[in-house]
Amino acid sequence: EKAIEALGVDAAARIEVRSFETLLMKFTKDCGASIIIRGLRAVSDFEYEFQMAGMNVHLDPEVETVFLMASEQTQFVSSRLVKEICLLGGDITDFVPGNVKERLLERVETERQKNSNK
Known part of the structure; x- marks a missing residue:
């Protein structure tokens, strides 16, 4: 929630940020979302996120996970x-x-x- 508050007005015009305290796949269903976007910085991020995406597709095959790589300036x-x-x-x-x-x-x-x- 602190991260959401910190985003403030600048981000509000472009994106919608919501917090949740349930399984991600339940949250996507409640929101009507069909895509999850996850950011990757390093190989270690990919290993974890790949496992999570595999479990998520098992829970709801209708929701797709898309990975975005961090830029060179922010990957660390x-x-x-x-x-x-x-x-x-x-x-x-x-x-x-x-x-x-x-x-x-x-x-x-x-x-x-x-x-x-x-």
């Missing part, structure tokens, strides 16, 4: 690495949209304040 970016860079005071401008950067910086500052009050 992960939320874990971005958070670590931010926590250590590094610049994350090249890795996330401005509104995501602002929220992450706010969270880091909140955590620092909590830790300094202990």
